[in-house]
Amino acid sequence: MYLFSAQNITKKYAAHVALNKVSIDVPEQSIFGLLGPNGAGKTSLIRIINQITAPDEGALFFNGEKLSPKHVSMIGYLPEERGLYKKMKVGEQALYLAQLKGTSKQDAMKKLKYWFEKFDILNWWDRKVEELSKGMQQKVQFIITILHEPTLLIFDEPFSGFDPINVNLLKEEILKLRDNGATIIFSTHNMSSVEELCDNIALINKSNKILDGKVHEIKNTYKANIFEVGYTGLNEDIATILPSGFDIINQTTINGIKHAEIKIPHTSTSNYLLNSLLPHIAIVYFSEILPTMNDIFIQKVNEQNTLINTQN
């Protein structure tokens, strides 16, 4: 069951196409990573999901229904460029923004008290936003985003501007929100947090979606059949005992343990490699090296860019 789905979204601005027939399907109660280089069209898509702008073509569905203004109160949005009224008091402002999302004043008050206590910032209530540090403002804005308990949360680079302690706090909260039933669209450049948090991703480059699917499936698809072996007890080069067709990508020695990354040819298997190594060395560990999301991101984006360049 998809909570949110966008079908063949196209958005054009006078001279350039911001999105070209992009489709995404966000499963319910999952974290969906929206990835792509700067200027790929992520913000355009996020604005369309928020109904800030309308697409030129394509259809959007929320919970199976056509996306409409009534869904606004079920969506929470934390934009990449944060901002609050600088001269307004923190509490007053949070109340105002919650009410704009359709939460009643009493309800908003109660929830704000809860979150302010939880984040230990109750004493900020009557301070003006301009008196807070950037990180403090971000915390306030995070609370404002999730306050009306939206079904769909959209975080655009949520960790930028936070120290590591607060990044962890935020990650925990995001995971908790998902476990409590929220669906999260998460746009970032930080690939390690994608691996940590996301269940599914879509990669957008130059207005087109170039990759999507479950994170672990994508990693399996893009793995290069490289295994790493840690061993002791071999004096000569490990290359001398490798069967033909196997290549050494990299090798190092750390604290007496030797590490080697070995690429296995398509015609062979890891078992065959292990069998040929066992008689010569004492194995410390043996594991497959999966490509990082970072590698896949760079590889896919470069592939498409070269493709476009050759076409021109």
Added chain:
Amino acid sequence: MKKILLIIKREYLSRVKKKSFIIMTILGPVLMASIWIVPFFIATMSDEKKVVAVVDETGIFHDKFQATDKIFFVYQYDLEKAKEDLKSNKFTAVLYIQKPSYSIPTDALLFYSDKSPGIVTQSYISNEMQTILKNNLLVNAHNISKEDFDLINRTNIKLNTEDIRTGEKSYTEIKTGLGIFSGILIYFFIFLFGSQVMRGVIEEKTSRIVEVIISSVKPFQLMMGKIVGVAMVGLTQFALWVILTMSIVTTLQASFPNIFNGHKTEQTYTAGQKIPTADQIQLEKLQKEEITQVIQGLFSVNYVAMIGAFLFYFLGGYLLYASLFAAIGSAVDNEADTQQFMMPITIPLLFSIIMSQFVINNPDGPVAFWLSIIPLTSPIIMMVRIPFGVPMIQVALSMSLLVIGFIASTWLAGKIYRTGILMYGKKVSYAEVWKWLRYKG
């Protein structure tokens, strides 16, 4: 709808609570009260006696002007001789009342030589003329019909002045002052509150909060909420100004009564006149109204209509321009960049102020008519015309066109606004704005 009310409330409260609002609210009335009062102080302080020669062709005003301790009246029959005497400084001014083609004179000409007789003298003369004229009409009418009574009440003397050395006519009478004053006030209010809207939009855009807000409400709702909120701030300020100015003026009048009505010694039309009792009561009532201070002469120019028209044209003009101010705010990244887009706002408003001089000279001419009908100039020009009396049909036409005008400008501005607030770091040109107007959704 509920959300738009929330926005209005925030926009209103955040501005009304500001220090600058409170300071303006206090300073404004002090300034206005002094504009009202200072001339009277100056007039009372000068010991100069003024002698006005009255050349009355109608006979109605002969021997009727009440002298004060500062202003004396002599009655002459030959205008040319009086003018000669004026040149040799025998008189301060010559009041010439021409025999009108029909029975009631409606204007008079005040010649002066050395220096202008001043607003106090002028307003005294025109008030006296009105009193005398009303009395004259009342005395001649034994059984006053409702129509006649209304006619008498509407009697208005237009006092024009002319420098006999240059022959230049000036129109420094109260209505002119009032017309120009309210025109300038509208101009000032539109700029003051319009730029508040613009700054508000720029603030939201540069602080980036706009993106959070328009994920909750439509851009148009945000824009309208801001415009209406600021309009209410303007109305609050205006109401406070009126109330405070009035209380300052009344307090000062009560404390220094002789300054404001010292020249009116006592009621003169009492017993001994052959008029019916009912009329006499009516007459005294009229007199009492007239006898009150010159200062009320300022207000007596259809007080309610003036304020009503002012409120309408302030609101209409503000709404027309505020949406354009909002559109400009949305198109730029900071206040310094607004200059290039201010032209469409500044030009019609400045043009109105400049043209109001011509309109004053001929408040019923075609220039006055057209400029008070076209929505971009009507808020100022119509206010200039109102004190002179404008036919209802013209007022109605002008008002409905203004309403249509601001609906159109709001619609147009909404389209620019909605695209503009999401554009960052781009130097925007008119051509670019034109493109935004044609975007859909």
